[in-house]
Amino acid sequence: MSIESIIQKTVSHWMQASGRLNDVVISSRIRLARNLEGYPFPLELSESQALELINQVKEAVAKAPDGPFEYVSLSEISPLERHVLVEKHLVSPQYVENPMGRGVAINDDQSISIMVNEEDHLRIQCFLPGFNLEEAWDCAAKVDDLLEASLDIAFDEKIGFLTACPTNVGTGLRASAMVHLPALVMTNQVNRVLGSLPQLGLTVRGLFGEGSDAMGNLFQISNQVTLGKTEEDILANLSAVTSQIVDKEREARQSLSEGAKEQLEDRVWRAYGLLTNARLIPGQEALKLLSDVRLGADLGFISNLELEVFNELIVSTGPAHLQYFAGQEINSMARAGQRAILIRSRLINADREEQRC
Amino acid sequence: MSIESIIQKTVSHWMQASGRLNDVVISSRIRLARNLEGYPFPLELSESQALELINQVKEAVAKAPDGPFEYVSLSEISPLERHVLVEKHLVSPQYVENPMGRGVAINDDQSISIMVNEEDHLRIQCFLPGFNLEEAWDCAAKVDDLLEASLDIAFDEKIGFLTACPTNVGTGLRASAMVHLPALVMTNQVNRVLGSLPQLGLTVRGLFGEGSDAMGNLFQISNQVTLGKTEEDILANLSAVTSQIVDKEREARQSLSEGAKEQLEDRVWRAYGLLTNARLIPGQEALKLLSDVRLGADLGFISNLELEVFNELIVSTGPAHLQYFAGQEINSMARAGQRAILIRSRLINADREEQRC
Numbered sequence: 187m188s189i190e191s192i193i194q195k196t197v198s199h200w201m202q203a204s205g206r207l208n209d210v211v212i213s214s215r216i217r218l219a220r221n222l223e224g225y226p227f228p229l230e231l232s233e234s235q236a237l238e239l240i241n242q243v244k245e246a247v248a249k250a251p252d253g254p255f256e257y258v259s260l261s262e263i264s265p266l267e268r269h270v271l272v273e274k275h276l277v278s279p280q281y282v283e284n285p286m287g288r289g290v291a292i293n294d295d296q297s298i299s300i301m302v303n304e305e306d307h308l309r310i311q312c313f314l315p316g317f318n319l320e321e322a323w324d325c326a327a328k329v330d331d332l333l334e335a336s337l338d339i340a341f342d343e344k345i346g347f348l349t350a351c352p353t354n355v356g357t358g359l360r361a362s363a364m365v366h367l368p369a370l371v372m373t374n375q376v377n378r379v380l381g382s383l384p385q386l387g388l389t390v391r392g393l394f395g396e397g398s399d400a401m402g403n404l405f406q407i408s409n410q411v412t413l414g415k416t417e418e419d420i421l422a423n424l425s426a427v428t429s430q431i432v433d434k435e436r437e438a439r440q441s442l443s444e445g446a447k448e449q450l451e452d453r454v455w456r457a458y459g460l461l462t463n464a465r466l467i468p469g470q471e472a473l474k475l476l477s478d479v480r481l482g483a484d485l486g487f488i489s490n491l492e493l494e495v496f497n498e499l500i501v502s503t504g505p506a507h508l509q510y511f512a513g514q515e516i517n518s519m520a521r522a523g524q525r526a527i528l529i530r531s532r533l534i535n536a537d538r539e540e541q542r543c
Numbered sequence: 544m545s546i547e548s549i550i551q552k553t554v555s556h557w558m559q560a561s562g563r564l565n566d567v568v569i570s571s572r573i574r575l576a577r578n579l580e581g582y583p584f585p586l587e588l589s590e591s592q593a594l595e596l597i598n599q600v601k602e603a604v605a606k607a608p609d610g611p612f613e614y615v616s617l618s619e620i621s622p623l624e625r626h627v628l629v630e631k632h633l634v635s636p637q638y639v640e641n642p643m644g645r646g647v648a649i650n651d652d653q654s655i656s657i658m659v660n661e662e663d664h665l666r667i668q669c670f671l672p673g674f675n676l677e678e679a680w681d682c683a684a685k686v687d688d689l690l691e692a693s694l695d696i697a698f699d700e701k702i703g704f705l706t707a708c709p710t711n712v713g714t715g716l717r718a719s720a721m722v723h724l725p726a727l728v729m730t731n732q733v734n735r736v737l738g739s740l741p742q743l744g745l746t747v748r749g750l751f752g753e754g755s756d757a758m759g760n761l762f763q764i765s766n767q768v769t770l771g772k773t774e775e776d777i778l779a780n781l782s783a784v785t786s787q788i789v790d791k792e793r794e795a796r797q798s799l800s801e802g803a804k805e806q807l808e809d810r811v812w813r814a815y816g817l818l819t820n821a822r823l824i825p826g827q828e829a830l831k832l833l834s835d836v837r838l839g840a841d842l843g844f845i846s847n848l849e850l851e852v853f854n855e856l857i858v859s860t861g862p863a864h865l866q867y868f869a870g871q872e873i874n875s876m877a878r879a880g881q882r883a884i885l886i887r888s889r890l891i892n893a894d895r896e897e898q899r900c
Contacts, residue, residue, distance in 0.1 A: 448880060452822035463816025465809035523805060 198296035203493030205316010209484040210432045212364040214318040216326040219349045219358035220308040223338040227350040228303040236287030246336040260285035269506030356413030363428045368403040368481045369438035402473030454482030466522040555653035560850030562673010566841040567789045569721040571675040573683040576715035577665040580695040584707040585660040593644030603693040617642035626863030713770030720785045725760040725838045726795035759830030811839030823879040852893040
C-alpha cells in the first residue's frame with residue numbers, strides 16, 4: 187500500500203451503507219488524543235524529537251495483529267495528496283497546513299488512522315459506517331492498547347490522559363456521529379433540535395469538523411466534555427441523544443411524505459435530473475442535490491440506487507480528489523465540469539448495476 | 544371529423560418541423576378579416592342574423608375543393624373544448640368568451656380555420672410550419688376566393704375590405720411569424736432588436752396574440768398597418784425584417800456557442816434533466832425549459848430529439864389540454880403533475896424513437 191493506492195481506493199469502510207440506522211446516521215467516529223511521556227507537546231517539539239517519536243509509532247503499529255498500517259509522511263507527499271487525505275477524513279484540515287515532522291498511519295480499509303504530531307503526539311481515529319459508536323470505541327481502544335504496549339503514554343491517575351489543550355484532558359475522547367437531517371432542515375426544525383445540544387454537553391459541526399459549515403444537510407454531533415466522565419458515560423450520552431435526533435428526523439420525513447409527498451418527490455427527482463444531466467456542478471450544489479437524492483432513496487422514491495454511492499461521491503467530488511484524478515491543478519469551473527462527469531457516470535452506473543441484478 | 548377528433552389530433556400541420564429556417568421561425572400565419580354585405584357587424588348582429596350568416600358560411604366551405612371543413616358551433620361544445628381550440632391556435636382567446644352565434648370551420652390538417660362572427664363576420668386563418676409567409680398567403684387567398692365565390696363580401700373600391708375595427712380596414716390582412724429568440728434574450732439584445740419594429744410598421748406579441756406575454760422566448764411579429772399598402776408590400780416588409788431577426792438570433796447563438804459553450808451546454812442539459820425527471824412542472828417553467836432544450840437541439844448539443852416535439856408540447860401541456868385529457872377540471876397542482884408526466888413520456892419517447900432508427 188502506498189499513498190497512490192490509498193487514494194485510488196475511493197470507497198473507505200465507513201462509506202459502506204451497511205451500518206445501523208444508516209437512513210440517518212452516515213458514520214460513527216471515535217478519536218483519542220494521546221501523548222508520550224518525556225517529550226514536549228508537538229508545538230514545542232524539535233525536528234529530531236519529532237522524528238524519534240515518529241519512529242517509535244511506526245515500530246509500534248508494525249506489530250498490529252489485524253494487518254499492517256501504511257505510514258505516510260506528510261512532507262513526502264504533494265500538497266494535493268495531503269488535501270485528498272483531508273477529504274477522505276483520514277487527517278484533519280488544520281493538520282496538513284504544516285507537514286514537517288508529521289505523518290499518519292492508515293490501515294487497509296481506512297477505518298483507522300493515527301495522526302502523529304498533530305495538536306497531540308497521537309490522534310487515534312476509528313471511523314465506521316452507520317450508528318456504530320460502540321464498535322468504533324472497541325476499535326479505538328484496541329489501537330490504544332497496541333500503542334500503550336510499546337509507548338510510554340502520559341497519564342495522570344487523578345486527571346487521566348494529558349493533552350496539549352485542556353479541552354481534551356481526561357479521557358482524550360471525542361466521539362461523533364455524522365447525521366443526515368434533510369427533513370429537519372426542510373421543516374425548519376433543525377435549529378431547535380440541534381440548539382439544545384450544548385446543554386447536553388454536545389456540539390454540532392459541519393462535514394469537515396471544527397469551523398466547517400453544515401453542507402448537504404450533514405451534521406457532526408460530538409461530545410464537548412472529556413474530563414470528569416467515563417468513556418462509557420460519554421458514549422451513552424451521545425448515543426441516547428443521537429437516537430432521539432434519528433427519531434425526530436424520521437418523524438419529519440414521515441410527515442413530509444404524508445403532507446407534501448408530491449412536492450417532495452418532485453424535489454428528489456429534480457435533484458436526480460440535475461445530477462445526471464448538468465454539465466457544470468459546483469461543489470456546494472452537488473452536496474445539496476446529493477442530499478435530496480439520498481433522501482429520495484431512503485424514502486423509496488428512487489429504488490434502484492446503492493446507498494454507498496452518496497458517501498463515495500461526497501468525498502470523491504471534493505476539489506482535491508478532482509484535481510488529483512485530473513493529474514493537475516484545475517480551476518473551479520473545470521472542477522465543476524469534472525464533478526458533473528463523475529457524478530453522472532457514477533449515478534448512472536449505480537442505477538444500471540442495480541437493474542442488472 | 545368531430546370536436547373529439549380535432550382535439551385528439553395533437554399535431555397540427557404547423558407544428559411539424561419541416562418549414563424553412565425552422566431553427567428560429569416556428570410558424571407563419573396569415574389572417575384575413577372579411578365581412579358580408581347587408582349585415583351589421585357581429586357586435587350588432589341579432590341571433591337570427593347570426594344563424595343565417597353561419598349557414599351561408601357552412602354552405603360555402605362545403606364546396607372546398609381541397610377536402611371538407613369541419614364546422615364547430617362554439618355554443619354546442621364545452622367551455623373546456625373551446626379553450627382547447629384556443630391553445631391549438633384555431634380560435635382567438637377573446638372569441639370563446641361569448642360562444643353564442645359563433646362557430647369555426649377547420650380543415651383536416653388544422654392549417655386553416657375560419658372563425659365566424661368574431662370581431663368580423665369572417666376571420667380566415669392559415670397557419671404553416673417554419674418561415675412560409677408566401678405559401679400561407681396563397682392558402683388564405685384560396686380560401687378567400689372560395690368564400691367570395693358564394694358570399695357577398697363587403698368591399699369598397701377606394702378603401703378596400705371593410706372591417707369592424709378601423710385598424711383592419713383595407714387589406715384586412717394580418718401576417719405574422721412566430722420566432723424563437725432564446726439567444727437574443729440571454730444576451731440581453733432582444734429589447735433592442737424588437738424595439739425598432741414599431742417604426743417599421745410591425746408589432747410584437749406573445750404566444751397567444753394581443754395582450755399575452757412572451758413566454759418561452761417565443762415572439763409573434765406581425766404587421767400593424769393594413770390600409771394603404773398592398774398585401775405583397777406587407778408580406779415583403781415582414782419577410783425582410785423577420786429574415787434580419789433570424790440572422791441576429793443566429794449570430795447570438797453562434798457567439799454564445801463560442802464564448803460560453805460550457806455554460807450553455809450546462810443550461811440545456813439542466814433543462815433536459817428537469818423536464819425528464821421533475822414530478823410537478825408549472826406551465827411557465829415548462830415553456831422556459833422547453834425553450835432551453837429546443838435551443839440545445841438546434842445547436843446540436845442534444846442530437847436525438849425530433850424538433851416537432853417542442854411545438855406539440857407547448858400546445859398539449861396547456862391547461863385546457865391537460866384538463867380535457869384528464870377528463871375533468873383539475874387544479875394547477877394536479878395540472879403540474881399531469882404536465883410532468885406528459886413531457887417526460889413524450890421526450891423520452893422522442894429520444895427512443897430516434898435511437899431506434
